[in-house]
Amino acid sequence: MHEVTKSAIDSFNKIENPRHKFVIQKLVETIHRYIDDVQLTQNEWEFAIDFLTRTGQMCHGQRQEYILLSDVLGVSMLVDEINHSTNIEQTPSTVFGPFFIPNMPLRQYGESIVVDARDQQAEPLLITGQIFNQQHQAIEGARIEVWQTAENGMYSGQDPDQSVANLRGAFISQADGSYAIRSILPVSYQIPSDGTVGELLNYSHRHFWRPAHIHFMITAEGYKPLVTHLFLKGDEYLSGDAVFGVKERLIVEPETKIADTEFAHIFQAGQSYQSIQYQFVLTKDE
Ligand SMILES: [Fe+2]
Secondary structure (H helix, E strand, O other): OOHHHHHHHHOOOOOOOHHHHHHHHHHHHHHHHHHHHHOOOHHHHHHHHHHHHHHHHHOEOOEOHHHHHHHHOOHHHHHHHHHHOOOOOOOOOOOOOOOOOOOOOEOOOOOEOOOOHHHHHOOEEEEEEEEEEOOOOEOOOOEEEEEEOOOOOOOEOOEOOOOOOOOEEEEEOOOOOEEEEEEEOOOOEEOOOOOHHHHHHHHOOOOOEEOOEEEEEEEOOOEOOEEEEEEEOOOOOOOOOOOOOOOHHHEEOOEEEEOOHHHOOOOOOOOEEEEEEOOEEEOEOO
């Protein structure tokens, strides 16, 4: 071990929280080992500092280039795997992604998240199901945050022509755990290429595509939060997701249905729509 490595590690000896001390000292040790392993040059060090500086400068309230960088390096999915791989009962989690916006409108059972007229021409989609725990008990009052791309493959917040609340919203599960969200089908899209992540992927001859998906974040008192997506079966990018987020159990196949009395308050009778049904299973927070 280099003398400076030992000194740098030891300089953090006084951190009182043992976990924090361990994480920071291991970080110093690992970075030093990496730099030694690759024999980092002065130019490469300067490039790295500039790259990270520009990554930070890309970030603002509705853009998170660091999460995107974590995603394309596979780091987000590694953290997910380490923390959420415990059992097969619960719904699998996946990447949070950089496009979540907090405090979106609270919507009623079956309400549409499509706000902008431009996206109201598309065939409707109805996502229904229940929120359960692992004992198969319905969870009432779970908060379901949902967000997805518009038909142009962009999220609100990223696209200046969309209202911020377009294709976003929060729903609360009913007494039997049920929820119903009206939307449109998401499309596969390319992650932003105008920042440092774009530079990295272009340089590496990697593509920018993510398979079509809808984001969910489900929280309920007494349960671990669930951050996940539902992916659409048949998407050509399911096997090559730019951020490595696909899990088999999160792939769903929409069915074409004709509206009947069950959803008379949502659709006109005889109207055709796409239907996705999915039961989300949460884990108790012990
Ligand atoms: Fe996404």
